Amino acid sequence: xxxxxxxxxxxxxxxxxxxxxxxxxxxxxxxxxxxxxxxxxxxxxxxxxxxxxxxxxxxxxxxxxxxxxxxxxxxxxxxxxxxxxxxxxxxxxxxxxxxxxxxxxxxxxxxxxxxxxxxxxxxxxxxxxxxxxxxxxxxxxxxxxxxxxxxxxxxx
Amino acid sequence: xxxxxxxxxxxxxxxxxxxxxxxxxxxxxxxxxxxxxxxxxxxxxxxxxxxxxxxxxxxxxxxxxxxxxxxxxxxxxxxxxxxxxxxxxxxxxxxxxxxxxxxxxxxxxxxxxxxxxxxxxxxxxxxxxxxxxxxxxxxxxxxxxxxxxxxxxxxxxxxxxxxxxxxxxxxxxxxxxxxxxxxxxxxxxxxxxxxxxxxxxxxxxxxxxxxxxxxxxxxxxxxxxxxxxxxxxxxxxxxxxxxxxxxxxxxxxxxxxxxxxxxxxxxxxxxxxxxxxxxxxxxxxxxxxxxxxxxxxxxxxxxxxxxxxxxxxxxxxxxxxxxxxxxxxxxxxxxxxxx
Numbered sequence: 001x002x003x004x005x006x007x008x009x010x011x012x013x014x015x016x017x018x019x020x021x022x023x024x025x026x027x028x029x030x031x032x033x034x035x036x037x038x039x040x041x042x043x044x045x046x047x048x049x050x051x052x053x054x055x056x057x058x059x060x061x062x063x064x065x066x067x068x069x070x071x072x073x074x075x076x077x078x079x080x081x082x083x084x085x086x087x088x089x090x091x092x093x094x095x096x097x098x099x100x101x102x103x104x105x106x107x108x109x110x111x112x113x114x115x116x117x118x119x120x121x122x123x124x125x126x127x128x129x130x131x132x133x134x135x136x137x138x139x140x141x142x143x144x145x146x147x148x149x150x151x152x153x154x155x156x
Numbered sequence: 157x158x159x160x161x162x163x164x165x166x167x168x169x170x171x172x173x174x175x176x177x178x179x180x181x182x183x184x185x186x187x188x189x190x191x192x193x194x195x196x197x198x199x200x201x202x203x204x205x206x207x208x209x210x211x212x213x214x215x216x217x218x219x220x221x222x223x224x225x226x227x228x229x230x231x232x233x234x235x236x237x238x239x240x241x242x243x244x245x246x247x248x249x250x251x252x253x254x255x256x257x258x259x260x261x262x263x264x265x266x267x268x269x270x271x272x273x274x275x276x277x278x279x280x281x282x283x284x285x286x287x288x289x290x291x292x293x294x295x296x297x298x299x300x301x302x303x304x305x306x307x308x309x310x311x312x313x314x315x316x317x318x319x320x321x322x323x324x325x326x327x328x329x330x331x332x333x334x335x336x337x338x339x340x341x342x343x344x345x346x347x348x349x350x351x352x353x354x355x356x357x358x359x360x361x362x363x364x365x366x367x368x369x370x371x372x373x374x375x376x377x378x379x380x381x382x383x384x385x386x387x388x389x390x391x392x393x394x395x396x397x398x399x400x401x402x403x404x405x406x407x408x409x410x411x412x413x414x415x416x417x418x419x420x421x422x423x424x425x426x427x428x429x430x431x432x433x434x435x436x437x438x439x440x441x442x443x444x445x446x447x448x449x450x451x452x453x454x455x456x457x458x459x460x461x462x463x464x465x466x467x468x469x470x471x472x473x474x475x476x477x478x479x480x481x482x483x484x485x486x487x488x489x490x491x492x493x494x495x
Contacts, residue, residue, distance in 0.1 A: 017352040021362040024400045026317035026434075033314075082310050091312020092431070098312055107312045115308035118208040132311060 033095050040090070040097030048074055048101070071102050078106035083114065108132040160283070163378025165371070166345045173282035174337025175491070176289065176330045177228035178447035181220045183298065183324030186436075186444065189426045194448035195325075196223050202299055202324055210249065213242060213297035213326075218253040220326035220443075221293050228330045230289055235259045235330075237281055239274040240293035241266065242439055243301050243322070250293070259291060267468030268364075268393050269347070270294040271327060271443040272487040275464075278331045279341040279489070288333045295326025296438030305357070305473055318359040320395045320437035323425060327443030329451070339454040342461075344489040345378065347371035349470065351483040357476050360469040361398020361422075361434055367484030368394060368467050369405035375463065375488050376411050383413050387459035390450060391486075392442035392466035393422035395435030421445035421466075442466040454493045461492045 052070040055061040061069055081087040087107050091098040098104055112131045116124035130137065160168045179196045187198030197219060199212075206212040217240070225232055238257060241264035242249040254261035266273040274292035281287040301322040302309055331341070350367040368391055376382060383389050383406075394402055399420045406413055421442045422435035446464060453459045465488035476482070 014353040017366065018354075020401060020404060021354060021359070021397075024397050024404070025359060025362065026397070028314075028316060082312075085310060088310050088312045092314055095314045104312070107310070111308040111311040114310055115303055118210075132307065 036093060037095050037097035037100075040094035041100055042097075044074070044098070044101045044103055074102050075106040078103040079110045082107050082110040105133060105136065108136070162343075163374070165348070165374040166343055166378035167276075167280070168343045169279050169283040169341050171283050171333055172340040172342055172492075173279045173288075173331045173333060174335055174340045175451060176230070176332050176335055176337045177224050178327065178329045178338060178451045179220050179223035179227060180327045180444040180447035181216045181223065181325060182440070182444050183216075185298075185321075185430060186323055186325050186425055188430070191425060191445065191448045194452065195444065196220075196227075196447075199324070202297070209297055209299035209303075210244060211252075213244065213249040213295060213300050214252040216297070216324070217242065217249050217293060217295040217326045218256055220295065220328040220447075221253065221257060221291055224291065224293075224328035224330050224447075228289070230330060232257060232259065235289055235291050236287035237262065237278070237290045238293070239264055239278050239281075239290065240295075240328075241270040241274070242294065242326075243267065243296045243304070245304065249295060249297070249300075253293075260287075264294075266466075266485060266487065267470050268296075268437055268439050268441065269466040269468030269485050269487050270439040271446060272344075272392070272464060272466035272489055275329065275331070275341065275489050276344040276346065276487055278329075279344065282331050282333050285333075288331070290331045291328060292331060293326060293328035294439035294443040296322055296324070296440035298322045298324045298438075301438060305471075315433055316358045317433055318356070318361065318395075318397045319433045320360060320393065320422060320435050321426065321430075321432035322438035323393075323436045323441040323444065325438075325440035325444040327440065327445075327447040329447065338451045339491045339493055342490040342492050343379070344487070345371055345375035347374075347465075347486040347488070349483045349485050351481050353481050355476075355479070355481050357471055357482065359397060360437060360471075360482070361393075361395040362401055363469045363471070363482035364467040364484035364486065365394055365398040365401035365405060368398070368402050368465060368486040369409065371465060371486040371488050372402075372406060372463075373409045373411060383411055383417055386417065386461055386463045386490075388450075388462045389413055389418050390462055390464050391418075391420045391422075392468075393435065393437040394420050394467055395422045395437065397434050398467070399423065424449065439466075450491070454491055457493055459493065461490065464489050464491050 116128040
């Protein structure tokens with residue numbers, strides 16, 4: 001291939017191919033994806049609020065405890081739906097709508113727990129439990145610590 | 157100078173090794189596809205009574221081999237070599253199946269190109285008088301490939317439109333130097349690794365298409381043939397995106413594929429209603445379609461001569477995460493009707 005003989009020639013050939021790939025690769029449907037994420041994600045958040053309000057009204061929980069109660073219930077049902085193999089189908093439809101609320105986090109922990117059980121409780125489930133959620137925990141907690149320290153000194 | 161070569165990449169098999177029999181075992185989703193009637197066995201579920209999906213992959217690989225031998229009426233002890241591979245780390249499905257079969261074993265890894273790779277190497281063994289009969293096989297499993305290359309099965313994520321669906325299935329062919337076969341191997345073009353800088357592991361068709369175009373161009377240059385000399389030019393698992401790109405690349409090289417003279421196994425195996433996006437993939441894709449569709453049509457005389465080329469994306473999750481691009485490889489073998 002003579003066009004590839006010089007370093008700049010290689011770059012043009014790769015760039016030309018990248019353009020060809022882009023031309024033939026179908027795009028994700030952004031509008032449809034946003035709409036589905038919005039209504040499913042919004043419904044999950046609404047459900048969470050209803051659970052929290054119900055906790056306050058019927059169980060007499062103070063507001064902080066009612067929020068925790070809502071999280072616990074949502075995590076439980078996500079874990080259950082993941083376990084019976086339904087959640088991934090819902091997520092395939094909703095995308096970010098199920099990933100962003102706490103349901104996404106619960107699914108990210110339960111699915112590897114199930115998947116890697118074949119390798120045993122210690123080296124399978126135990127070691128691989130946070131394969132997906134791990135980075136979120138590491139950087140989420142690190143960021144909150146950093147912001148906490150900043151807040152301690154600045155206190156705006 | 158090697159005698160049985162023409163051009164830069166092509167080998168000739170003067171004795172024309174026969175494919176005596178072939179078998180294809182597939183999962184339930186593949187079993188609902190258009191080739192439903194042609195498979196030797198369709199599993200009721202992807203685990204098939206095994207303890208893990210890896211064991212299920214081993215079991216279907218073994219089952220395809222055994223069914224292939226049974227169809228040819230050849231006892232396992234008579235087989236002088238088994239060549240095969242899969243997508244698991246350390247090609248464990250093939251290795252574990254080989255442990256059960258007790259046939260001298262060459263483990264192969266060519267990603268999804270493995271079926272063509274095993275047929276070419278098997279033909280060399282038979283043609284050179286080193287072994288016969290020889291069993292060539294390849295398999296893959298959706299559930300093991302997902303966890304190895306992507307996410308746990310129950311993890312909720314969306315696939316991109318260019319993503320492909322790994323075929324659950326295995327195919328096996330028995331090659332021999334004599335006897336009446338379904339088809340025979342006339343020549344083969346060995347592919348070189350080609351990398352055009354694709355990094356997207358969800359667009360493997362685009363990563364493999366340049367290798368496919370390269371191998372086909374070498375084949376046509378080496379042999380002096382054109383795409384019109386074949387009833388079908390068949391690719392393994394380029395899918396919708398890769399096939400479109402292949403047409404474009406071949407046209408640039410001056411070997412445009414004629415209308416109706418091309419098929420992709422990845423676009424032939426699943427029902428269009430299934431949620432498979434750009435098509436099927438995996439070693440099992442070309443291996444099962446070869447045995448369920450291509451060999452029967454060569455045998456019946458519907459096709460006289462085809463160019464069967466399986467395509468492989470040579471990526472690992474580690475190199476992908478380290479930012480390495482995805483090299484592709486494609487091996488082609490000329491199969492002619494047995495009559």
